[in-house]
Amino acid sequence: MxxxxxxxxxxxxxxxxxxxxxxxxxxxxxxxxxxxxxxxxxxxxxxxxxxxxxxxxxxxxxxxxxxxxxxxxxxLGVLPHNAGLYPHLTARENIRYYGQLQGMSGVALERRIDALADMLELGALLERRTKGFSQGERIKVALARALVHExxxxxxxxxxxxxxxxxxxxxxxxxxxxxxxxxxxxxxxxxxxxxxxxxxxxxxxxxxxxxxxxxxxxxxxxxxxxxxxxxxxxxxxxxxxx
Amino acid sequence: MRALWTVFRKEVLENLRDRRTVLSALVLGPLGAPLLFALMMNLSIERGREHDDRPLQLAVAGRANAPNLVAFLTDHRVHVEAVPGDAAGAAEAVRSHRVRLALVIPDGYGERLRTGEPSRVLLYTDTSDTSVGADRARAEALVGAYSAQVASWRLAARGLSPSLMQPIVVDQIDVSTPMGRATTLLGMLSYFIVFATLMGGLYVAIDTTAGERERGSLEPLLSLPITRRSLVGGKILATAAYMALSLGLTIATFALSLPLVHLDAYGMALNLGPRVACTIYALMLPFVLLGASLLTLVASFTRSYREAQSWLAGLVLIPTLPIMFAAIYQVEPRLGLMWVPSLSQHLLIQSLLRAEPIGTTAVALSAGCTLALGALLARIAIALYARERILG
Missing domain, CATH: 3.40.50.300 (P-loop containing nucleotide triphosphate hydrolases)
Known part of the structure; x- marks a missing residue:
C-alpha cells in the first residue's frame, strides 16, 4: 500500500x-x-x-x-519515465545487477530472472546485449528489473x-x-x-x-x-x- | 559494502566491453606514452650529438686579413664561408637571417697583431634567436683558443713560460653518476606515467557518471535501497581499477622498452629494474585513488558525455603541471614538497631512478596527503549524489 x-x-x-x-x-x-x-x-x-x-x-x-x-x-519497484538500460550488458545482466543491489544472489536470483523472462516473454532477448533493443523490448527489461525483488x-x-x-x-x-x-x-x-x-x-x-x-x-x-x-x-x- | 562491490563489478565488466575505454586504458596510454617518450629521448640525444659533430657554419668577412686565424678555424671543423663587404654587410646578413654568425676581421688586424696591440675581431649574432647560442659559444671559444695560442707563442719567444699567464686554473670535476645524468632526460618519465594513469580512468569516470545520467539509467538506480556511499564508492573504485591497470602496463612497458634505448652509450644508466618498477607502482597507488575521485567528481558535475569529455581532457593536465615545472626547473626532492600530490610522486620516482635512498617519512607524507585529498574529493562526490539536482 x-x-x-x-x-x-x-x-x-x-x-x-x-x-x-x-x-x-x-x-x-x-x-x-x-x-x-x-x-x-x-x-x-x-x-x-x-x-x-x-x-x-x-x-x-x-x-x-x-x-x-x-x-x-x-x-517498491520503480519504472521511471524513459528509464535507460546498460547497452553493453545483456538483458539478464541488467536485471541481475538490480537483483544484486536489492540483496539477492545465486541460484535464487537466476531462477527469478528466468521466471520474469517467461512472464514478460523476453525469450532469446534475455541473453542478448540491450544495445539496439526496440522501445518495447527496453520497457520489458526495465520492468523485469523493477520487479526482480518481487x-x-x-x-x-x-x-x-x-x-x-x-x-x-x-x-x-x-x-x-x-x-x-x-x-x-x-x-x-x-x-x-x-x-x-x-x-x-x-x-x-x-x-x-x-x-x-x-x-x-x-x-x-x-x-x-x-x-x-x-x-x-x-x-x-x-x-x-x- | 556488498552493494559497493556489486556496483564495482558491474562498472568494470561494462567498461571492459566498451571499445573506447579499453583502447584508452589498456592500449593508448600504456603503449602511447612510452613510445612518445622514447621518441622524445632519441630526438634529444640525437640533437645533442649533432651539435658536437656538426661543422660550425661561420661567415667571415675580411678573411684575407687573417689567414692564420682562418686556417686555425678550418682545422677545428669550422666551415668558413666568405661574406663580401665590411662590418655593415655582415650585420645586415645576420639581421636578415642569411647567416647565423658572422665574424668580421678588420683591415688593421694583422698590423695591430704584429705590433703587439690587442687586435679586435667582431662576432655578429642575433641573441633573440636562441638556437644559435651553442654555435656562438663554440665560435667564441675557438677564437679565444687561438688568442691563447698566440699569447703563449709570444711569451715563449721572450723566454717566459706560458704558464705565467695562468696563475689559477679551474678544473671541473663531474661527480654526477651515470644514473644522475640520465634523470635530467628522464625527468619527464613520471610525467608520462601520471598522464597515462589518468587517461586509463578517463572514459570509465565519464561512463559511470555523465554516461549513466545521459542514458537515463541514473534515476532508477537512485530509487534502489542502497546508500550513495556504496554507489559512488563502487564507481570511484571501478575507475581506480582501470587506472591501476593502466599504470601497471605503462610502467611495465617503460621497464621493458627503455633498455632498448642505448643510454649507456651516452654515459647514462637507468635504475629501472623489476624492483624499482614495483616500488614506483606502489608509490603511485595513492595517486590512483586521488585521480579516480577527482575524475568522478568533476564528471558528475557535467550534463552530458560530450561535456564531460571536454572538461576532463583539460582536467588531466592539472596534475601534470607541477611535474612539468619540477622537470624544467630541476626541483630537488625535499620533505617540504611531499604534501603536494603528483609532485611528491614525481620527486620520489626521480630519486628511485637515480638509485638514491627515499625516506620513510617522505613516502608516508606523500601517501598520506594524497589519500587524504582523495578521500575529501570522494566525500564531495558522495554528497553531490545525495543532492536531488544530480538528476538534472
Whole structure:
C-alpha cells in the first residue's frame, strides 16, 4: 500500500506539487491522470525518494520514505519515465545487477530472472546485449528489473510511452495480472483511454493538486455526457480556475 | 559494502566491453606514452650529438686579413664561408637571417697583431634567436683558443713560460653518476606515467557518471535501497581499477622498452629494474585513488558525455603541471614538497631512478596527503549524489 500525505514540492518559484494526498491500496491499480507538467512525475519522484518533499510524507506499506529510505524502497519497484538500460550488458545482466543491489544472489536470483523472462516473454532477448533493443523490448527489461525483488508495490511513470499497440496490450495484461496477485500498482499517464482501461481508481492531477478522484465510472457519472473524457476536461478546467 | 562491490563489478565488466575505454586504458596510454617518450629521448640525444659533430657554419668577412686565424678555424671543423663587404654587410646578413654568425676581421688586424696591440675581431649574432647560442659559444671559444695560442707563442719567444699567464686554473670535476645524468632526460618519465594513469580512468569516470545520467539509467538506480556511499564508492573504485591497470602496463612497458634505448652509450644508466618498477607502482597507488575521485567528481558535475569529455581532457593536465615545472626547473626532492600530490610522486620516482635512498617519512607524507585529498574529493562526490539536482 502506498500513502501520500499532503506532499508539497517547489522548484524555485514554481510549486510543482501543492499538497497531494492519496492512498493506493493493495490489489488495486491507481492511476494518476494529468496533462504534461501537471506534477505527476514529481509526485512519483517524491515517492521513490530521488527527490525530497518540502512538507508531507510518502509511506510505502506504512514505512516513511524520508526517514527510512532503504526499508521503504526495498518494498517498491520503480519504472521511471524513459528509464535507460546498460547497452553493453545483456538483458539478464541488467536485471541481475538490480537483483544484486536489492540483496539477492545465486541460484535464487537466476531462477527469478528466468521466471520474469517467461512472464514478460523476453525469450532469446534475455541473453542478448540491450544495445539496439526496440522501445518495447527496453520497457520489458526495465520492468523485469523493477520487479526482480518481487516488490509488493509497483510504480510506473508513463510506461506505455512509445509502445506499439501490441506491446501496450501485453503491458496492460501484465499490470492486471500483478493486481490480481494482490500487488499495489500506481502509474501515471496522460492518455485517458489507457487510464480508463486499466484503473480501479483515478486521481486527476492539475497544477500540482488532486482535482478529482474516484472510480472511472463514478467520475464519468459526474458530468452530464457521462464520458470519462468530459470528466477529465471538466476537472482540468475547474482545477485551473482558482 | 556488498552493494559497493556489486556496483564495482558491474562498472568494470561494462567498461571492459566498451571499445573506447579499453583502447584508452589498456592500449593508448600504456603503449602511447612510452613510445612518445622514447621518441622524445632519441630526438634529444640525437640533437645533442649533432651539435658536437656538426661543422660550425661561420661567415667571415675580411678573411684575407687573417689567414692564420682562418686556417686555425678550418682545422677545428669550422666551415668558413666568405661574406663580401665590411662590418655593415655582415650585420645586415645576420639581421636578415642569411647567416647565423658572422665574424668580421678588420683591415688593421694583422698590423695591430704584429705590433703587439690587442687586435679586435667582431662576432655578429642575433641573441633573440636562441638556437644559435651553442654555435656562438663554440665560435667564441675557438677564437679565444687561438688568442691563447698566440699569447703563449709570444711569451715563449721572450723566454717566459706560458704558464705565467695562468696563475689559477679551474678544473671541473663531474661527480654526477651515470644514473644522475640520465634523470635530467628522464625527468619527464613520471610525467608520462601520471598522464597515462589518468587517461586509463578517463572514459570509465565519464561512463559511470555523465554516461549513466545521459542514458537515463541514473534515476532508477537512485530509487534502489542502497546508500550513495556504496554507489559512488563502487564507481570511484571501478575507475581506480582501470587506472591501476593502466599504470601497471605503462610502467611495465617503460621497464621493458627503455633498455632498448642505448643510454649507456651516452654515459647514462637507468635504475629501472623489476624492483624499482614495483616500488614506483606502489608509490603511485595513492595517486590512483586521488585521480579516480577527482575524475568522478568533476564528471558528475557535467550534463552530458560530450561535456564531460571536454572538461576532463583539460582536467588531466592539472596534475601534470607541477611535474612539468619540477622537470624544467630541476626541483630537488625535499620533505617540504611531499604534501603536494603528483609532485611528491614525481620527486620520489626521480630519486628511485637515480638509485638514491627515499625516506620513510617522505613516502608516508606523500601517501598520506594524497589519500587524504582523495578521500575529501570522494566525500564531495558522495554528497553531490545525495543532492536531488544530480538528476538534472
Amino acid at each position: 502506498i500513502e501520500l500525505d499532503s506532499l508539497t514540492k517547489r522548484f524555485g518559484t514554481i510549486e510543482a506539487v501543492r499538497g497531494i494526498s492519496l492512498i493506493a491500496p493493495d490489489g488495486c491499480v491507481t492511476g494518476l491522470l494529468g496533462a504534461n507538467g501537471a506534477g505527476k512525475s514529481t509526485t512519483l519522484r517524491l515517492l521513490y525518494g530521488v527527490q525530497r518533499p518540502d512538507s508531507g510524507r510518502a509511506l510505502v506499506d506504512g514505512i516513511d520514505v524520508a526517514s527510512q529510505p532503504r526499508l521503504a524502497l526495498a518494498r 516488490p509488493q508495490n509497483l510504480v510506473l511513470d508513463e510506461p506505455t510511452n512509445g509502445l506499439d499497440v501490441l506491446a501496450t496490450r501485453n503491458l496492460r495484461a501484465l499490470i492486471l495480472r500483478l493486481r490480481d496477485a494482490g500487488h499495489c500498482i500506481m502509474f501515471t499517464s496522460h492518455v485517458m483511454q489507457e487510464v480508463a482501461a486499466l484503473c480501479d481508481e483515478i486521481a486527476i492531477i492539475s497544477g500540482g493538486r488532486v482535482v478529482a478522484r474516484g472510480t472511472p465510472a463514478a467520475l464519468a457519472r459526474g458530468v452530464p455526457s457521462g464520458t470519462l473524457e468530459d470528466a477529465f476536461v471538466a476537472a482540468l478546467t475547474e482545477g485551473a480556475s482558482p
